[in-house]
Amino acid sequence: MSTGTERHEFQTEVRELLDLMIHSLYSHKDIFLRELISNASDALDKLRFEMLSRPELTPEGELEIRLEADKDARTLSVHDNGIGMSRDEVVANIGTIARSGTREFLRAMHDSAAAEGPDSLRDRSVGGLGGASRAPQEMIGQFGVGFYSSFMVADRITLVTRRAGEATATRWESTGDGYTLDDAERVSAGTTVTLHLKPKDEEDGLKDYTDALTLKDIVKRYSDFVTYPIRLKAETLNSMKAIWARGKDEITEEEHREFYKHISHDWNDPLEHISVHVEGNFEARALLYIPSKAPFDLHMRDGVHRGLQLFVKRVFIMDDWRELLPPYLRFVRGVVASDDLSLNVSREILQKDRQVQAIKRHLVRRILAALKEMKEQRPETYGTFWTEFGAVLKEGMISFEDSHDKILDLVLAPSTESAPPIGLKDYVARMKDGQDAIYYMTGTSRDAAARSPHLEAFRARGWEVLFFVDPVDELWLRLPRQFEGKTLVSAATSDLKIGTDEEKAREEEARKASEESLKDVLLALRAALQDEVKDVRLSTRLTESPACLVGDAGDLSPQMQELLRRAGQEVPKVKRVLELNPNHQVMTKLRQLHALDAKDPRLAMYAELLYGQALLAEGGALPDPAAFSRRLTELMLQT
Ligand code: ADP
Ligand code: MG
Secondary structure, eight states, rough: OOOEEEEEEEOOOHHHHHHHHHHHHHGTTHHHHHHHHHHHHHHHHHHHHHHOGGGGGOOOOOEEEEEEETTTEEEEEEEOSOOOHHHHHHHHHHSSOOTTTTHHHHHHHHHHOOOOOOTTTSSSSSSTTTTGGSSSHHHGGGGGGGGGGGGTTEEEEEEEOOOOOSOOOOOOOOESEEEEEEEOOHHHHHHHEEEOOOOGGGGTTTTOOOOOOHHHHHHHHHHHHHHOOETTTTEEEOOOOOOGGOGGGGGGGHHHHHHHHHHHOSSSOOOEEEEEOOOOOOOOOEEEEEESSSSSSSSSSOOOOEEEEEEEEEEEEEOOGTSSSOOOGOEEEEEESSSOSSSSSOHEEEEEEEEHHHHHHHHHHEEEHHHHHHHHHHHHHHHHHHHHHHHGGGGGGGOOOOHHHHHTOOOEEEEESSSSOHHHHHHHHHTTTTTTTEEEEEEHHHHHHHHHHGGGGHHHTOOEOOOOOOOHHHHHSSSOOOETTTTEEEBBBBBBOOEEEEEEEHHHHHHHHHHHHHHHHHHHHHHHHHTEEEEEEEEEEEOOOOOEEEEOOOSHHHHHHHHHHHHHTTOOOOEEEEEEOOSSSHHHHHHHHHHHHHHHHHHHHHHHHHHHHHHHHOOOOOHHHHHHHHHHHHHHHOO
């Protein structure tokens, strides 16, 4: 069933990625070898796992990775006798990037590089395409530079591979612009990648990758922990010590960095490493890493799930966090190893296995404790963590978990007093006399929330208000939350009274008095706005603005409604309360109008304008902008 030579184009994303890589990673050429060895090691892991159920796949020789260099031909080959690939798998894995959202991400990356430079979008919140504000080098790391990095040193690459259990082999060849596929011969299963190296050019910094010393050096540096022998002629270049089996203090920072890159497929250094040792009825070890950058698809439904590997009795079982961590810790990478679990594991078994569940609980506890320590001891590092992963961590407070309080303790948020985010402990420490709650404001961004009229009374008193501006905030804040005995209260709740008891009493009295004098005006306004709001009341919270909108505790906020609508959900219209500032001149004017002619059509018009203003002030959208601007024009023409 020979299909002859087929010519294929690279997927557009692959071409773009290749282009970016060659132009942004040129000073790190050596890493191509780490990537090829990493792939070979993955392929051996997969074979060893498949051998558990299909012993006939066991190769004749030892599982190994072999390097072969030819100085004269200027070629370097990396052989493995791992799982190999079928022809279809070659097409799917090499030449295609399957991660959803890649195209959008690459486009955003191009756009941001073309725009005002790398920092222009840095203020955006984590997630979505926020990562596009970073330098290309950092961003490209999110894909795991992978196989294509070989094009930094080679102008032609040949890959010959044969899937374990299959008889035919496939040859893939590329000069960087599309590729060809052919049938091929290979004595046994596995993969050989041969690089036809670019001409050696010292000035360009290109090393001689056919030189034994150079190769040894690179393997030692980047791939020492690989658990299969990496051989050059008869010599084994790596020590093969499983890194997680070693003592905590025996691992250097550099080893951590390289091991992290190997398992995470990330190009950047990790932010933090956590060693875990579970002891008791059974034993398990874990080496966990917190990345320094969020991958671009962290928030996407089908986003990354690789990067946490499970080994049982040294056999790789799977590379997926979903059985070992709750979703809100999905950013953690690393390896979990135990000799006490059964090798006979499947995903279904893992979900029920009591020991696996115990490991999971242990990991959660250790990760949260490590984060707490980081927050207290190294606030700057924690700040980086929070920027990248805070929004994901907060998802933990809407899960069926018992860690809500621990997570709340880790929360940071900017405030009216502080642009850099602060913790709740700091907030509580500087609460003012008479203040008995933790106040917050939600919104789409810190700037939008900061402009809200709801904050006027807080500003007037010097009371700090926290800003929660991630979409997930609306969700976890719907449940009553307490920190150190203080309740978290939205500054946009209706009937909110702040101040000392005396102040509250005094204000309430003043409000009653104005209510009496404005009673008829309020009635007229209510009638005019009955389709828009559920009530029109006088407020004690406004000092400058004439009006604001407030919701009842537990009501969906406008941001939340918008979010649900975008997610395709039907959201009933939630009416809020329009609060008016009784001391504002506008109110005096309305009372005069009403006194002169209770049926003055301008009353209804002003009511709508006040409502529109309140919406605009909180950064919301007008239901009918055209009507609003018509009203304004009419108003300008009246004198
Ligand atoms: P990643 O390793 O992050 O998936 P790569 O670009 O390094 O990305 O490799 C792409 C895919 O090609 C791998 O996921 C794997 O499926 C396949 N592949 C690469 N090298 C090998 C190999 N030596 N043996 C088997 N499959 C391989
Ligand atoms: Mg790889």
